[in-house]
Amino acid sequence: YDELDIFRKRIAKDSVSFVISAGDITETGLLSEYELTDGILQKLNTPYFVAFGNHDSLSNGRYVYREMYGKFNFSFVFNNCKFIFLDNIKREEENRTPDLNWLEEELQDREQYQYLAVVSHIPFSNSRYHPVVRDRFNKLMFDYNVSTVIHGHQHNPILNTSTSLNGDTMITFVPGAIRKRLYVVMDFNHDGITVDARRF
Numbered sequence: 358y359d360e361l362d363i364f365r366k367r368i369a370k371d372s373v374s375f376v377i378s379a380g381d382i383t384e385t386g387l388l389s390e391y392e393l394t395d396g397i398l399q400k401l402n403t404p405y406f407v408a409f410g411n412h413d414s415l416s417n418g419r420y421v422y423r424e425m426y427g428k429f430n431f432s433f434v435f436n437n438c439k440f441i442f443l444d445n446i447k448r449e450e451e452n453r454t455p456d457l458n459w460l461e462e463e464l465q466d467r468e469q470y471q472y473l474a475v476v477s478h479i480p481f482s483n484s485r486y487h488p489v490v491r492d493r494f495n496k497l498m499f500d501y502n503v504s505t506v507i508h509g510h511q512h513n514p515i516l517n518t519s520t521s522l523n524g525d526t527m528i529t530f531v532p533g534a535i536r537k538r539l540y541v542v543m544d545f546n547h548d549g550i551t552v553d554a555r556r557f
Contacts, residue, residue, distance in 0.1 A: 360536050361397050367557040368401070371542055374435065375403050379509030379532065380410025380478030386418020391425055406433070408442050410478045410509055414449045430456060432463050438472035438504075438545045439463075445477040447485050457493055464501040472504040472545050480508040480531065503527055505543070505550060514539055514554055528552060 368376060376398075383390035391413075398405050409422055409429050422429070429444035441463045445455040455477070467473055479485070481494045498506060505528040514533035520526050528550060533539030544551045 376405040378407045380408040381412045386415035439470045440474045443477040467501045474505045476507045479510045
């Protein structure tokens with residue numbers, strides 16, 4: 358909580374349009390943890406959007422998240438970019454499968470936007486996903502020319518770029534954990550996407 362509050366004060370100097378959390382805003386999904394974290398996030402001077410993390414799903418966390426933030430799968434559009442948040446929590450949710458049919462429906466208006474970003478907590482490269490699920494997710498990312506995929510879960514920052522057969526580049530990254538005093542500023546502009554990892 359201390360690091361999150363320091364981050365909140367630091368991000369105010371960056372003039373960002375909004376903040377995304379890639380999940381795990383709690384340790385054990387308790388209401389008190391949600392309230393402490395959201396109390397800090399509410400002090401941000403920008404909107405914020407929270408993906409559902411596996412730690413957030415513990416205890417009664419799924420119910421608390423729904424009451425506090427609403428839908429687990431959702432999307433929004435900002436300027437020329439569409440952001441899609443996919444609930445992909447599996448092991449803690451009785452091995453449920455992420456709703457990739459819903460995701461594909463959300464991807465179908467791809468041509469309306471310059472950029473398309475998908476946010477889900479656990480990287481699909483994780484061994485908890487069946488290869489069929491992993492392969493379908495990856496195929497959707499390239500079939501619909503997704504610009505960037507943002508994950509949480511892993512605490513250290515990871516940045517990868519991959520190129521599809523038609524030459525499009527996709528950025529996949531994990532920004533790193535706030536408790537390690539790490540965050541990432543992304544800029545979606547007419548010339549491309551920049552990813553700037555920062556410490557505070």
